[in-house]
Amino acid sequence: MFAAAVLAVIAALVLVVVRVLKGPTLFDRVLAGNTVGTLAIILLTVLGFLNGRPEWIDIALTYGVLNLIGTLAILKFVRHGDLAHDAGEDRA
Amino acid sequence: MLLTLLVVVTIAIVRMRNLFGVIVLAGVYSFLMASVLIVYDAVDVAMTEAAVGAGVSTVLLLAALHLTKTMEYPQPRPAAIPLLVAVGVGAALVWATYDLPAFGLAETPINQHVVPYYLQNSLKETMVGNLVAAILADYRGFDTLGETTVVFTAGIGVLLLLKGRIPTRAGSRTPPRDGGTA
Amino acid sequence: MRVISFGVILYLFWLALSGYFKPFLLIGGLLSTLFVLYTARRMKLIDAESYPAHLFPAASTYWPWLLWEIIKAGWAVTKAVLRPKLDITPTMTRVIATQTTPAGIATYGNSITLTPGTITTGVDGNILTVHALERGGAVDLEEGGMDARVSRFEKGG
Amino acid sequence: MILLDAASWLLILAGCFFILVGAFGLLRLPDVFTRAHSASLIDTLGAGFLFAGLMIQAGFTQVTLKLLFVLLLLFFTGPVITHALAQAALQIGLKPKLAEDRRGRLDEAGTAPAPDGQGRPS
Numbered sequence: 014m015f016a017a018a019v020l021a022v023i024a025a026l027v028l029v030v031v032r033v034l035k036g037p038t039l040f041d042r043v044l045a046g047n048t049v050g051t052l053a054i055i056l057l058t059v060l061g062f063l064n065g066r067p068e069w070i071d072i073a074l075t076y077g078v079l080n081l082i083g084t085l086a087i088l089k090f091v092r093h094g095d096l097a098h099d100a101g102e103d104r105a
Numbered sequence: 106m107l108l109t110l111l112v113v114v115t116i117a118i119v120r121m122r123n124l125f126g127v128i129v130l131a132g133v134y135s136f137l138m139a140s141v142l143i144v145y146d147a148v149d150v151a152m153t154e155a156a157v158g159a160g161v162s163t164v165l166l167l168a169a170l171h172l173t174k175t176m177e178y179p180q181p182r183p184a185a186i187p188l189l190v191a192v193g194v195g196a197a198l199v200w201a202t203y204d205l206p207a208f209g210l211a212e213t214p215i216n217q218h219v220v221p222y223y224l225q226n227s228l229k230e231t232m233v234g235n236l237v238a239a240i241l242a243d244y245r246g247f248d249t250l251g252e253t254t255v256v257f258t259a260g261i262g263v264l265l266l267l268k269g270r271i272p273t274r275a276g277s278r279t280p281p282r283d284g285g286t287a
Numbered sequence: 288m289r290v291i292s293f294g295v296i297l298y299l300f301w302l303a304l305s306g307y308f309k310p311f312l313l314i315g316g317l318l319s320t321l322f323v324l325y326t327a328r329r330m331k332l333i334d335a336e337s338y339p340a341h342l343f344p345a346a347s348t349y350w351p352w353l354l355w356e357i358i359k360a361g362w363a364v365t366k367a368v369l370r371p372k373l374d375i376t377p378t379m380t381r382v383i384a385t386q387t388t389p390a391g392i393a394t395y396g397n398s399i400t401l402t403p404g405t406i407t408t409g410v411d412g413n414i415l416t417v418h419a420l421e422r423g424g425a426v427d428l429e430e431g432g433m434d435a436r437v438s439r440f441e442k443g444g
Numbered sequence: 445m446i447l448l449d450a451a452s453w454l455l456i457l458a459g460c461f462f463i464l465v466g467a468f469g470l471l472r473l474p475d476v477f478t479r480a481h482s483a484s485l486i487d488t489l490g491a492g493f494l495f496a497g498l499m500i501q502a503g504f505t506q507v508t509l510k511l512l513f514v515l516l517l518l519f520f521t522g523p524v525i526t527h528a529l530a531q532a533a534l535q536i537g538l539k540p541k542l543a544e545d546r547r548g549r550l551d552e553a554g555t556a557p558a559p560d561g562q563g564r565p566s
Contacts, residue, residue, distance in 0.1 A: 014453055018494065021460035023106055025467035025486070026137075030110050032470045032479075033133055034117050040476045040533045042129040047525055048470065048483045050159070053136045054514065055463070055491055057143055062498055067507040069143070070514060072152055076139070077517045079160040083132050084525050090167045091125065092532040304513070306506045354492075361489040364481055365462065368469035376543035377478055400523035403485045406477065407523075408530040418530060420481040422544060429546075 015063040022056045043087055050080030107141045124173075128166045135159045149237065168267045293338050294324045339390065341443055349440040353398055356433070360402040364420060367404075377418065378425040384413045385434055391441035398437060399428065452500035459494025466490055476533055477540045480526050487522040491515060 029052060032045040054073045061069030114137065118130045135158025142151035223240060233239035241249050301316040327333055367375050384392045396407040396415055404424045409416035419425035428434075462485055469482030495515045499508045534540075 014456070018456055018460050021464055025463045027106070027110065028464075028467035028471050030114065030133065030137075033130065034113065038476060038533075038538060039123070039125050039129070040529055040538065041479065042126055044476065044480055044483055044529055045470060046129045046133045047529075048467075048486055049133045050136050051487055051491065051518065051522075052463070052467075053140050054518070055494060056140055058498065058511070058514065059494070060143060062501065064146075067502060069148065070507065070510040072143075072148060072155075073514050074510065074517065075152065076136075076155055076159075077514060077521065079155055080136075081521045081525065083159050083163040085528060086164050086167055087125070087128060087132075088525075088528045088532045090170070092535055303506065303509050357488050357492075361462065361485055364469070364485055365465050365489075368465055368472060368482060368485075373472065373474075375473070375478065377475075377541060378544045378546060379540065379542055380546035396527065397523040400484070400526050401488060401519065403488060404481050406480055406484075406530050407527050408477075408534055416547065418477045418540060420478055425546060 015059055018059045019056065019063060022052055022059060026052050026056070039091065043084060047080060047084045050076065050084070054080070107137060107144065111137050111141065124170055128163060128170070131166065132159050132163050135162075165263065165267075172267070289338060289340060290324060290328060290333055292340060293327075293333055294320055297323060342440070345440050345443045349436070352436065353401070356398075357402050360404045360424070363424070364403040367421060375420055376422040377420060378422045379408075379416065379418050380425040380429060381414050381416050382428050382431070382434065384415055385431075385438050386413070386441050388441065391437065394441065395434060395437040398433060448500060452497040455493050455497030455500065457497075459490050459492070459497060462486070462493060463490035475541045476538065477530060480530060484522060484526055487518055491518050 026049065029045050029048045033042050033049065036042040036045060054076050057069055057073045057076065061067050061073075111134065114130055114134045118127055118134065121127050121130065135154055138158065139151040139155040142148075142154060223236065223244070227233070227236055227239040227243075231239045231243040233243065298316065298320045301320060305312060305316065384395045386392045386395055392410065392413060392415075396410055399405050399407045399415065399417060404420045405428060406418045407415050408418050417425065417428055419428070466482050466484075466486035466489075469485065470479050473479045473482055492515065495511050499511050502508045502511065
């Protein structure tokens with residue numbers, strides 16, 4: 014049954030990667046790339062249960078944080094053209 | 106299945122001209138790679154792959170992109186000789202793997218000399234629970250120290266390279282509309 | 288008071304994630320908790336916005352409500368995606384957030400984004416720009432049910 | 445006990461279903477903004493149901509707690525990423541395909557409408 018869940022997640026992964034490859038705009042790719050990260054987290058957790066090693070969730074937690082950093086870095090760069098942009102400049 | 110996805114993503118990375126798209130694809134690639142490594146039960150390597158590939162290298166590539174333009178120029182002439190060399194080396198490597206003993210066989214040389222020694226004595230000698238950590242940090246301590254020095258120096262070099270900001274000229278960055286996979 | 292309860296929560300968090308109860312590790316966790324508290328205080332991070340202790344009771348009723356909203360909205364999006372004929376009606380609209388604090392407006396915006404089918408695309412003062420997958424989702428937001436609920440949550444009810 | 449097991453399998457199946465639907469929608473829908481809705485389906489409902497099922501399987505242990513943390517992480521970071529994405533896309537000048545644009549709705553009622561002025565269909 015966990016195997017069925019793993020299969021479903023991998024099938025979803027294939028669909029999302031197709032969107033990464035096709036994605037007409039950059040944002041489609043970023044969105045799908047972020048979804049790949051989320052799916053990797055889910056896959057990791059379910060695989061941990063399938064193999065009887067639930068402690069892999071720790072790694073899933075780390076993946077989640079890394080996913081956030083990577084995606085936000087790309088989006089921030091696209092928006093401001095710079096990584097070290099100060100948000101205070103916008104507010105002023 | 107995952108390996109097929111990896112191959113597809115790799116080809117897309119090579120073919121894409123928009124460097125933003127390449128960075129996104131590289132992040133996707135390293136998450137997929139980490140999943141493959143997890144399937145092979147190499148959890149620590151998967152961890153490193155995700156941290157370095159998806160976390161640090163994305164930021165570093167973006168910082169490098171800040172210094173260049175976002176579109177890659179098409180190759181002026183077909184690169185036939187490098188392609189031949191690459192294919193040849195790859196074929197030779199595949200051919201060489203046929204001489205390797207089967208994975209995980211107990212009688213192979215690698216599993217007969219130091220491995221049993223490490224397995225039996227590492228806990229007693231180093232008092233470290235994790236065998237991999239014991240080997241890396243104790244038995245091969247100087248080796249690891251050298252590696253760390255190299256990585257550290259490379260990091261400093263990259264930081265120094267990225268530090269020298271050129272003020273971005275207006276219009277030097279094309280808007281990141283994607284051209285598709287050419 | 289706020290600092291102490293924050294520290295206790297941090298330490299419990301550390302305990303829950305570690306799961307080891309050896310004296311050496313317990314003391315290590317305590318020391319790292321204290322270090323984090325010290326730096327957080329120096330950076331003046333512990334205030335009503337980043338550590339909303341007064342909202343914890345209200346959150347216990349707000350979260351289940353939000354979960355139910357997410358399930359309802361998610362089912363609507365699922366139906367829209369699976370419908371053989373792709374007759375979605377993407378709509379953009381603007382709604383007013385009646386919350387008084389920046390944190391309250393952020394909660395409202397994030398709640399909108401968290402429910403599938405609606406995304407906050409921009410915040411300007413207390414006016415949120417929202418993109419909705421279906422026309423109905425936008426109209427629902429304009430009627431302000433969620434806004435009122437978040438305002439109530441913000442006041443601790 | 446068997447009832448609990450059945451409930452958890454049901455939840456896991458529901459999670460798989462929503463994950464597949466989300467991925468399918470990511471392919472099917474026409475532009476970035478609508479696709480983002482579909483992606484948030486995976487983030488919230490898919491992961492939520494799946495992890496709820498796994499929590500029942502794990503029982504009352506540390507694993508359950510960690511599952512809860514992963515889920516909370518997804519719930520807090522998901523909207524932030526989606527919002528940043530949509531905002532950046534709008535800022536770059538990407539036009540969403542709209543069936544109806546109601547953004548001008550507030551301007552008719554004056555620049556600073558009273559809070560009770562909302563909800564009026566334009």
